[in-house]
Amino acid sequence: MWFKNLQTYRLPAGWEITANQMETQLARHVFQRCGSMDMQSRGWISPRKDENLVFSQNQQFLIAMGTEQKLLPSTVVNQIANERIAEIEEQQGYKLGRKQSREIKENVTDELLPRAFSRRSTTFVWIDPVNGWLIVDAANAAKSEEVQKLLFDSLDDLPLSLLKTQQSPTSAMTTWLATGEAPAGFTIDRDCVLQAPNEEKATVRYSRHPLDVEEIRAHLAEGKTATRLALTWNDRISFALNEQLQVKQLSFLDIIKEEAESQAETAEEQFAADFALMTGELSPLLHDLVSALGGEQEKI
Structure with missing residues (x-):
């Protein structure tokens, strides 16, 4: 259940929904397996594999979209x-x-x-009405858009918008690399992708490589910009930020998971502890990341 990717959406202040209301509305689109002539099927499943479509804790909600796809090359x-x-x-x-x-x-x-084989997958969604976040644990925008469409089909009122910041991630990441200084609370790790802005899009990738070297600064001086950068937040969560404001390769450091394990005795308690610690860490991370990018764009 620990998220590995963050596709981040914004909910407006004052948007409210109860767990019971959400449960009722999601039940309109419960997951059904593919019929014999269906290539794909998607719908809501229980995030903790019980009879409930919504897991609710401390005004935080966890839901899950199940997908089945026929494999017919x-x-x-x-x-x-x-x-x-x-x-x-x-x-x-x-x-x-x-x-x-x-x-x-x-x-x-x-x-x-x-007669085709089928493949099933689960995509988790965290909804935080208190702080106005809706987060999809999806590795790509296409999967996130599938979740978004199913949400719009299921919920009566969902005023959702993509998170947009005053400063673009590319501009900010390029500045951080050029100066060698990460924003407060963050450290720069050892992975990045640099790309030229011309039509050829010449690309240089660094993996497990020091980034505070003259070679990096030379690429930046030539006009290349950072389209992906590995960061660590408060020595607790490491991740890669890309030019589309997507958080990838999210990794909670061992101390956080050890905290969750120490609080639980049963599988149900473990699930609740994991969710509480994950959301408790991600909320301030998102706040600090938005601040590092100059704050949110004002909605027109």
């Missing part, structure tokens, strides 16, 4: 379809048109789909 479909097309062309003595070939591929897909 296009190479397999094309191979079988091409064999059938070749047989028909040999029998008839002429090539099939695009429409006929497309119909054969569609028929092959329909035949194979009921």
Whole structure:
């Protein structure tokens, strides 16, 4: 349940919902497994694998989107379809048109789909009405948008907007690297990505490499900017920030997880302790990160 990525959205001050209200509204779109002819299915599942769709604690909510996707590689479909097309062309003595070939591929897909293997995944969402955060633990924007769409379909009122800061992450990260000074509460780690602003987008990646060296400053002097930078916050959480204000590779240092383990005796208590400590750490991290980027943009 410990989040590894933060796709960050903002909720306006005064937005409220109870756990019961959320439970009722999410129940309209409970996860159902793929039917025989479905390529994909998504819906809400229990975040702690019980009968509840919402885990609520200290005015914080945890929900989870379940996704099932059929695995039907296009190479397999094309191979079988091409064999059938070749047989028909040999029998008839002429090539099939695009429409006929497309119909054969569609028929092959329909035949194979009921027998295809499926893959299931879970995406967690943390909702913090107190501080106005909605956080999706998704590695990419596409998965986050799937969650957002399902949320809009499920909840009656969700005035959601992407987090935007006064200073762009790229500008801030480039300055931090150039000066060798991270903002208060943060330290610069040993990974970064530098990219040229021209059409070629020449890219240099550093991994487990000192970043306070002349080589880095030379790239910056040439006009490259930082599009990804590894940071640690208060010696408690390490992560990578990218140019889209996405937090990646989130890692809670061992001391935090040890605190959670010391507070729990059962699996239920462990889940609650993990969630309490995670949200208790992430709220101030997000506050400090937004401050380091000049604060939030005012909504027009």
